[in-house]
Amino acid sequence: MDRFEPNLRIPGPTGLPPSVREVGAHQMINHRGPEFAVMLERVLTGMKPFFGTTSDIAMVTTAGTGGLEAAVVNTLSPGDRVLGVSIGSFGDRFAKIARTYGADVTKLDVEWGQAADPAVLRAELQRESGYKAVLLTHNETSTAVMNPIPELAAVVHELAPDALILVDSVSGLGAVPFEMDAWGVDVVVTGSQKAWMSAPGLAMIAASPRAWAAMETATMPRFYLDLRAHRDSHAAGQTPWTPAVAVVYQVDEGIRLMQAEGAAGVFARHEACAAAARAGLVALGFELFADQRFASRTVTAARVPDDLDWKAFNGELKRRGLILAGGQGKLAGKIFRLGHLGSVTVEEILGAMSVLEFTSIGMGRAVRPGAAVAAAQVAALESFGVTAVAAVGAARA
Ligand code: PLP
Numbered sequence: 001m002d003r004f005e006p007n008l009r010i011p012g013p014t015g016l017p018p019s020v021r022e023v024g025a026h027q028m029i030n031h032r033g034p035e036f037a038v039m040l041e042r043v044l045t046g047m048k049p050f051f052g053t054t055s056d057i058a059m060v061t062t063a064g065t066g067g068l069e070a071a072v073v074n075t076l077s078p079g080d081r082v083l084g085v086s087i088g089s090f091g092d093r094f095a096k097i098a099r100t101y102g103a104d105v106t107k108l109d110v111e112w113g114q115a116a117d118p119a120v121l122r123a124e125l126q127r128e129s130g131y132k133a134v135l136l137t138h139n140e141t142s143t144a145v146m147n148p149i150p151e152l153a154a155v156v157h158e159l160a161p162d163a164l165i166l167v168d169s170v171s172g173l174g175a176v177p178f179e180m181d182a183w184g185v186d187v188v189v190t191g192s193q194k195a196w197m198s199a200p201g202l203a204m205i206a207a208s209p210r211a212w213a214a215m216e217t218a219t220m221p222r223f224y225l226d227l228r229a230h231r232d233s234h235a236a237g238q239t240p241w242t243p244a245v246a247v248v249y250q251v252d253e254g255i256r257l258m259q260a261e262g263a264a265g266v267f268a269r270h271e272a273c274a275a276a277a278r279a280g281l282v283a284l285g286f287e288l289f290a291d292q293r294f295a296s297r298t299v300t301a302a303r304v305p306d307d308l309d310w311k312a313f314n315g316e317l318k319r320r321g322l323i324l325a326g327g328q329g330k331l332a333g334k335i336f337r338l339g340h341l342g343s344v345t346v347e348e349i350l351g352a353m354s355v356l357e358f359t360s361i362g363m364g365r366a367v368r369p370g371a372a373v374a375a376a377q378v379a380a381l382e383s384f385g386v387t388a389v390a391a392v393g394a395a396r397a
Pocket of ligand 1: 011012063064065066090137139140141142168169170171191200
């Protein structure tokens with residue numbers, strides 16, 4: 001990490017690796033020419049293993065929210081019954097998009113901090129039938145909770161086999177394993193500024209054969225976001241409208257880095273960073289917000305203690321170069337979030353813990369110097385399969 005750069009620990013946009021930054025500065029090319037076609041093909045092919053699909057993926061120049069909107073308007077018709085399972089503010093947003101376009105949305109609201117319970121989903125699908133789609137959030141960034149998508153999808157398959165399963169994995173995909181085909185998920189959305197270590201600007205949307213077929217009869221209005229236009233244009237090595245070319249360069253490089261590390265390595269690094277973040281925050285005396293059985297591996301949330309002046313504390317963190325995210329919606333002022341996705345190393349998490357420790361001690365909080373860094377280090381080692389005792393032994397040897 002460049003010591004003159006802030007440690008940007010928000011859950012996206014993430015910092016950019018140096019090579020990603022460099023390619024983003026390249027000269028423009030003809031987006032209707034052969035060079036772009038080769039790059040687009042490489043990006044779409046390179047992403048497929050992370051989606052866990054062999055289906056077609058559309059790359060759309062839009063924020064993640066545009067990707068969610070594309071998932072809705074391409075597969076549904078006004079009046080369609082939709083079940084919006086929400087565990088936080090992004091689940092609420094997904095349901096709101098469907099409602100905006102005229103779907104008849106029933107919300108299944110889960111207490112924030114918890115994951116959706118397959119048994120509760122089962123009960124809802126037994127009570128009500130006729131849903132055309134179920135909306136799920138894979139990684140709820142606002143609460144730092146990761147939903148058990150395979151279990152939830154299995155319940156939908158059993159009780160509402162005709163319902164499409166649309167998944168927001170904007171802040172999960174690429175950082176944790178996802179098996180769209182094996183789990184029977186119909187649409188998955190991700191965004192360039194998260195695990196792909198690139199600037200914001202692109203949403204990638206994969207659709208199952210069933211979802212592509214649904215697009216032929218769905219009647220919600222769409223033009224820019226018509227995924228069939230994107231798919232057909234991609235087949236010719238292009239995008240239907242002028243794409244964010246500089247971000248495509250970046251995602252291409254991001255995927256190259258991920259391939260060089262290997263998917264298993266990427267996932268293990270995220271798991272270790274998450275374990276380190278959780279252990280370090282607990283050692284600092286913070287209470288983690290999420291039900292830890294479903295803790296996110298890309299972001300960690302902690303409650304702001306009653307006796308902490310968050311504004312002053314956060315101001316000090318910023319002054320020392322650590323940038324955290326606050327709470328969203330009804331959690332504003334109640335929690336803070338530390339992002340660990342995409343371009344993140346264990347060393348950066350240890351650096352964040354060091355700043356948190358320094359600031360805590362400076363503000364008179366009862367924290368032992370080194371405690372959070374040590375706890376985070378041990379958790380990361382254990383996550384990588386090195387037990388702390390063995391590590392201490394190795395260090396002494
Ligand atoms: N869904 C989730 C889970 C997110 O974390 C985000 C962004 O943080 C979005 C959707 C929306 O993405 P964007 O801000 O790019 O529209």
